[in-house]
Amino acid sequence: MSTITPTPTESPSPGTGLRPTLEELRENTRLLITLRWVAGLSILLGTLAARLFLDIGLQTLPLLIIGLSVLGYNTLLWSFIRAGETSHLQRVQQIAWGQIILDWLAMIVLVHFTGGITSPALIYFVIHAALSGTILLPWQTRSLVGLAVVIVGGLAWFERNGGLPHVRIAELGLDNDLYQNTTYIAAIVFFFGTTILTLSDLVTRNAQRLRQREKHIRELYDARATFVRVATHELRAPLGASLSLMRNIEQGYAGELSPQQRTILTRVTSRLEGLRTLIDDLLTLATSREASTAHAPLEPDSVRAVLERIIEREKPHADHKAIRLDCDLSREPGIVMAGDVGLGIIFGNLLNNAIKYTPEGGHVAVQYRIAPAAHAAEITVQDSGMGIPADDLPHIFNEFFRAKNAKNSQVMGTGIGLSTVRTLVERYQGQITLESDEGQGTTVRVSLPLAPDQTPPKDRDGDI
Amino acid sequence: MAKKILIIDDDPDVVLAIRMPLESAGYEVRDAHSQESGLVAVEDFRPDLIILDVMMDTHTAGFQLAQKLHGPAAKADHRRIPILMVTAIHQTTPLRFGPDEDYLPVQGFIDKPINPKGLLDEIAKLLSK
Numbered sequence: 001m002s003t004i005t006p007t008p009t010e011s012p013s014p015g016t017g018l019r020p021t022l023e024e025l026r027e028n029t030r031l032l033i034t035l036r037w038v039a040g041l042s043i044l045l046g047t048l049a050a051r052l053f054l055d056i057g058l059q060t061l062p063l064l065i066i067g068l069s070v071l072g073y074n075t076l077l078w079s080f081i082r083a084g085e086t087s088h089l090q091r092v093q094q095i096a097w098g099q100i101i102l103d104w105l106a107m108i109v110l111v112h113f114t115g116g117i118t119s120p121a122l123i124y125f126v127i128h129a130a131l132s133g134t135i136l137l138p139w140q141t142r143s144l145v146g147l148a149v150v151i152v153g154g155l156a157w158f159e160r161n162g163g164l165p166h167v168r169i170a171e172l173g174l175d176n177d178l179y180q181n182t183t184y185i186a187a188i189v190f191f192f193g194t195t196i197l198t199l200s201d202l203v204t205r206n207a208q209r210l211r212q213r214e215k216h217i218r219e220l221y222d223a224r225a226t227f228v229r230v231a232t233h234e235l236r237a238p239l240g241a242s243l244s245l246m247r248n249i250e251q252g253y254a255g256e257l258s259p260q261q262r263t264i265l266t267r268v269t270s271r272l273e274g275l276r277t278l279i280d281d282l283l284t285l286a287t288s289r290e291a292s293t294a295h296a297p298l299e300p301d302s303v304r305a306v307l308e309r310i311i312e313r314e315k316p317h318a319d320h321k322a323i324r325l326d327c328d329l330s331r332e333p334g335i336v337m338a339g340d341v342g343l344g345i346i347f348g349n350l351l352n353n354a355i356k357y358t359p360e361g362g363h364v365a366v367q368y369r370i371a372p373a374a375h376a377a378e379i380t381v382q383d384s385g386m387g388i389p390a391d392d393l394p395h396i397f398n399e400f401f402r403a404k405n406a407k408n409s410q411v412m413g414t415g416i417g418l419s420t421v422r423t424l425v426e427r428y429q430g431q432i433t434l435e436s437d438e439g440q441g442t443t444v445r446v447s448l449p450l451a452p453d454q455t456p457p458k459d460r461d462g463d464i
Numbered sequence: 465m466a467k468k469i470l471i472i473d474d475d476p477d478v479v480l481a482i483r484m485p486l487e488s489a490g491y492e493v494r495d496a497h498s499q500e501s502g503l504v505a506v507e508d509f510r511p512d513l514i515i516l517d518v519m520m521d522t523h524t525a526g527f528q529l530a531q532k533l534h535g536p537a538a539k540a541d542h543r544r545i546p547i548l549m550v551t552a553i554h555q556t557t558p559l560r561f562g563p564d565e566d567y568l569p570v571q572g573f574i575d576k577p578i579n580p581k582g583l584l585d586e587i588a589k590l591l592s593k
Contacts, residue, residue: 237475243577244481251580253484276577 002390003435006397006422020135025092028135029081031205032099035131035198036074039124043067043110056183059167062113070106073099096135100144103128108151115169117156120187123195125152130199134206228286235279243272270410277412288345288420298428300451303334303377306343307368314351323358326365334370334377336448338428346424349417350381350444356411357442358385375450376430382443388436396434397422405438421446467591470511471495472502472529473550474520478578482515482550485580486587499529506533506542513591514547516570526550527568534569546571546590550578 020028044067050056077099107128111119125148133141158164246269248254250262257265311327318325336343354364367380388396392403399419406413418434425432430448469486473479474497486493494509496502498521506514514533518526526549533542547570571590574583 238477240576240578241475241477241481244478247577248481248484248580251485253488253580 002393002437003433004393004396005431005433006426019137022089022092025089025096025135026081028131029077029092029096029099032103032131032135033074033078033081036070036077036099036103040067040070040074043070054183057169059113063110066106066110066113070103073102097140100128100132100136104144104148104151108155111152112155112159112164113167116159116164116166117152120184120191122152123191127195127198127202130202134202225286228282232279232283232286236276236283239272239276239279243269243276246272274412278414281414281416284345284349285416285420287341288424297339298337299339300335301338301340301343303336303343303368303379303448304329304332306340307347307366307379310344310347310351311366313348314355317352317355318364321355321358321360321362323355323361324363325355326363327367328365329368330370332370332377334368334448335451336377336428336430337451338424338448342424342428346421346446347379347381349421350379350446353417354381354383354385354442354444356413357406357409358383370450371447374447376447377450379446379448380443382441384441387438387440387442388434389438393434393436397432466490466492467512468492468494468509469513469515469587470502470505470509471515472497472499472505472520472526473515473517474498475517478517478550478576481578481580482583485584489584491587499525499532502529503532506545511545513587514545515550515574515587516547517550530568530570543569546593548572548574548586548590550574550576 043063047058047060047063047067050058051060077095080095107121107124110121110124114121129141129145129148132144136144155164159166246265249257249265250269307329311325315325351364351366358364362384364384365380365382367378367382369378369380370376371378386405386409388403389405392401395401396403397418398415400415401419402413402415422432425446425448428448430446432447433445434442435445436442469491471479471482471486471493473482473495476497479495479497483493483495494505494511496505502514502516505511516526516529518524520526522528530547530549532538533545534547549568549570549572551573571593572586574586
């Protein structure tokens with residue numbers, strides 16, 4: 001007997017992260033370029049203003065060189081972007097890396113020439129770390145931030161120990177009580193203000209973009225759901241009419257048939273039935289996708305009530321194949337947080353599969369229990385059917401997958417059912433396991449957590 | 465005298481598929497293709513049973529017609545005629561609805577695609593009541 005529990009649906013791990021798209025990279029690179037124009041010009045004009053009007057003892061030449069360098073490489077980057085060098089993702093990623101390294105070099109030199117560890121410009125690293133986060137992967141940003149700490153710490157260390165000359169800006173009066181120094185206050189307020197302004201703008205911009213994207217995805221999603229619903233309804237009508245007519249011929253209401261005509265008719269009917277199964281499954285898939293999306297609200301629902309309804313619906317199919325259908329249902333309502341449609345799809349699919357893949361005269365058993373320890377409703381559907389080959393078991397929850405023996409059999413199927421069941425069970429925070437032995441039968445166990453306000457019964461787990 | 469059955473369905477192929485077994489079983493059959501022509505036919509033809517499709521010109525035309533024929537405001541001789549409703553809903557959704565005095569005043573359901581033998585059994589059952 002082999003058992004399979006589906007692995008949870010993958011979500012990107014926060015460690016590796018998702019790469020930015022080309023469009024996003026381009027847009028953020030453009031933003032960086034714009035900010036860099038402002039930064040380069042501010043360095044130039046600020047230095048000149050400090051020198052000419054405020055008479056602050058800055059080292060003018062190095063600062064002007066930094067400002068001009070920033071404007072210089074920004075011009076290069078700008079021309080790259082303009083020249084359409086950005087159609088290739090790898091190229092844009094290189095540009096992204098390159099510009100950030102250049103910026104950090106420029107900033108560390110700027111910090112050095114504006115007072116080292118006492119420089120009011122130090123806070124600009126915050127802006128830049130945030131900007132890097134928008135175009136680099138999480139680990140890259142973290143590495144760069146680590147590097148910044150090492151560089152700034154190293155710079156301060158070298159200046160302290162005389163490895164590098166410390167640039168003292170006497171006008172800042174860093175030896176005095178800083179809170180009384182107007183120039184220092186103005187400088188801090190300026191750098192602090194521009195930092196938080198830029199940061200908040202950046203975060204808002206990204207939040208807006210995410211919201212916009214989510215809205216767009218939801219619209220696409222709704223459009224698709226509507227399309228599938230309409231399409232399947234429109235497809236089903238002519239198919240229903242055709243099959244109705246075919247059954248008239250089969251049952252002799254349109255005169256006698258030759259054996260050859262009967263064979264052809266049986267084949268055509270069988271193909272049409274296959275098409276009908278496909279359309280019905282697609283419709284179920286579309287409905288379950290709606291039921292399993294995060295924005296579909298979860299409501300308390302009784303496992304027992306839905307199971308009874310589904311058993312009533314499926315029983316005629318079991319009777320038709322002389323399959324013994326044993327139901328052992330706890331009297332407890334078993335309130336779980338799910339959706340009526342979703343629960344119906346889960347139980348309907350499991351029971352329908354069990355009956356479909358069990359030969360005539362076989363046996364299907366449905367059991368429903370409350371597991372007080374796990375605070376869960378447990379539903380087991382067991383059949384004496386064809387089972388699933390061990391090789392196929394790992395794929396059985398995949399969309400559109402059908403086991404070899406199922407494909408070779410006469411049973412109509414699309415491989416949508418179990419993947420739908422799995423999606424819904426996961427959405428309801430439940431678990432599903434499947435045990436199977438080829439030729440012996442299959443047992444599917446679904447466990448759904450009871451709604452929080454449900455007190456699990458201790459002794460009342462009676463049978464009917 | 466042969467029992468009279470009125471088929472109200474806008475799909476001529478479905479009408480044909482229903483008509484064939486009914487005629488071979490000896491019923492007198494007439495068909496109508498909309499709510500309005502259905503109501504006229506009920507008056508003219510005075511059927512013993514009505515086979516009614518749900519979706520016609522609107523998605524709920526069948527429900528509306530059932531209300532007109534069997535609802536609280538309906539004529540007594542209309543209410544006596546049993547309605548067998550044709551639907552494709554039962555097989556494809558877990559939604560379950562049954563005949564209901566107030567909301568869905570019909571006497572039985574039959575699923576599409578139509579199984580002629582099952583249809584004849586259902587009709588015989590309703591007519592014998």
